[in-house]
Amino acid sequence: MRKFLAIVKHEYKKVVLKWSFLIGTLLLPALALVFTFVPMIIFSLRGEPTRIAVYDPSGKILSRLEKNLSTDRLMEKAKKAAVDSLTQVDASQEEKMRNNAAQFMQDFNLIPYEASGGTEAARTDLLSKIQRGEIDAYLLIPQDIEAKDATFEFRSRKGGDFISNDTLKDALNEAVRSQRLADANISEERLSELSAAANIDAKGIDESGEEKDSGGVLIASFVIGLMIYITLAIYGQQILGAVVEEKETRIAEILFSSARPFELMMGKLVGVGLAGLTQLGIWVGTVALLLGFIALQTDLSAMLSSVPTITPLMVLYFLIFFLLGFFIYASIFALIGSMVTTVQEGGQFAFPPIMIMLAAFYFCFAVIRDPNSTLSFWVTLAPFLAPITMPVRILAETPPFWQIALSIIVNIGAIAGLVWVAARVYRVGMLMYGKRATIPEVWKWIRQA
């Protein structure tokens, strides 16, 4: 036991007392912040106002368009888009980008264009103005906007500026629609009253019947899944590296003459696992402190209400499932490490377990969408997948206790089997120098006592 503790201590210190641990502990939160804020900042960098010459022979659209593109109206829209982008977690990546983009206002400089020569002459003249750089774009409004084939011609030398294009398109659509309504003698106010969307108050309900805000839950579940996935991947690789180092440098032989191989392997897993827990603990602690601090400083009841309640029991579950996942993947990585001769070779073999982890992470989306589906039940029970999917499911909607217990039991069983197999391979593989073990060889080591 004393030796085992010595091994645990050694492995723990080897990870925690390295610069990379400190950097990693600080870097991940920093990266998370960067990925949240940098795109916002970049999109908010406004370009020059777009100069658009508008030829409006109908004489009805331009004034409405100007109103729609006024700063006040655009502000209003940006706010609405910001709210949308937060609540639509399951929107596609493209939609999200659009929503994000729409939060940022564009400046438009509409220049009324008068021409006597009709549409054709206007087009030629405006094109040459664009070429000379006097304007950025032109918009040709048809004479008869009621006509079925009425086309609005918009040409811009900033064709890739989808933010401006979208904003303009929306404003134009609105302007044309309201003009058509006005022409048909329908009051706009009346119409908007009639076509108002039904106000749906959508909230999830947890076991005890308490309401909870679904938006916050979705984000938090996703973050938990991601955090466990990343930590497992990092610490799994850590195990792989440590095992390969001892094999590569031939330290294994000295170690094996001092302690039982099983002690050595388990000591390594426990030591590195504790290091992982330390890092997770620091992250969770920091977030808790930060939230607490913010809550004290300002009245954030509105904001905090959308953060799902995380009970101490949930935290305990997260830790349990992190540890289950850690021991499953760490024993696989220890097995791989003792098979191969170099870290590079190990990297190739590490691909399958990493793929499984990634699959588990993707299953999280299905679990978040419907935590009670049959699929969710199975992926939160299955070994390899459950350590990542179950915490997500617990947060999204805590399943009955028996399902959590069953999942824990199934995964402990998997760990027992994997550790047993890994210990056998480790014992022989660590002393095999010079060449990589083949799968049949490994199979033989597992079978013989």
Added chain:
Amino acid sequence: MPDTFESDVSLRVSNVTKRFGEFTAVEDLSFDVRAGRIFGFLGPNGAGKTTTIRMIVGITAPDEGSIALFGEHISYDLQNRIGYLPEERGLYKKLKVVDQLRYFAELKGVSGSAAEKKIDFWLERMGLGEWKKSKTTDLSKGMQQKIQFISTVLHDPDLLILDEPFSGLDPVNVEFMIDVLSEFRTKQKTVIFSTHLMETAERLCHDIILINKSKKVIGGSLREVKESYGTNLIAFRGNGAERVLGDRSMVEKVVSHADEQELHLPDGVDPQRVLSALLESGASVSKFEITEPSLNDIFIEKVMNA
């Protein structure tokens, strides 16, 4: 082999066989190692030396036969009394010297201030005191070898097993190491070392065993081994001896060296008779010395001609 375990026998290997699949690495091997002696474990590469040593230190188990250490059947609990320097050895690349040594000492059951004291003592002894806080990557190869050696003796083991300890060491460090080993012997500790350098073995060992192709070839004290070979070997220098040297009934084989010849006499031929025959034939003899074979000769004879 007697059934009782004499108190001066620290290691007894009895009829040990180890197989890897079809390949037999060690076959029916038996030998004793006595306390307070330096035991040479000799043999060509691939003879089964490392496999045997791994069984003694408890890394692998024999398929047949048994190994007893200090009168007990080998077990993990006995590992703390062994210091083992493997042939393939290394250090953690990025760990400080003192941290590595502390870890290795802890794995052998020595920790705390006892370990610190030992570490300081040995580092000073090896002239590496100022390197205590350095990382492995900052050390020369020779220094690393010394650190590895320290890690095998830190816990003051009763049995020291060194697999090819001198490979890669410069002559100064070899001498230094030999000093340390002799010191161990005077403290009634047992040293086993494997080597293929016969000159070193000849200088250091009291007892030897020579194995080849997984089997024991010869074993015993250096004296016994040499005597069993040495009675019919003559170092000779002289002129006009062609007739006698060509007589196969008196001289079996002549090996020429730079300035003398080595005469191998057939079994039962008295060197005195050869000498008088030489003198009678009128040869001028400037050197005629009954010699014992070097370990090297025995090694070559037993291994090459096997």
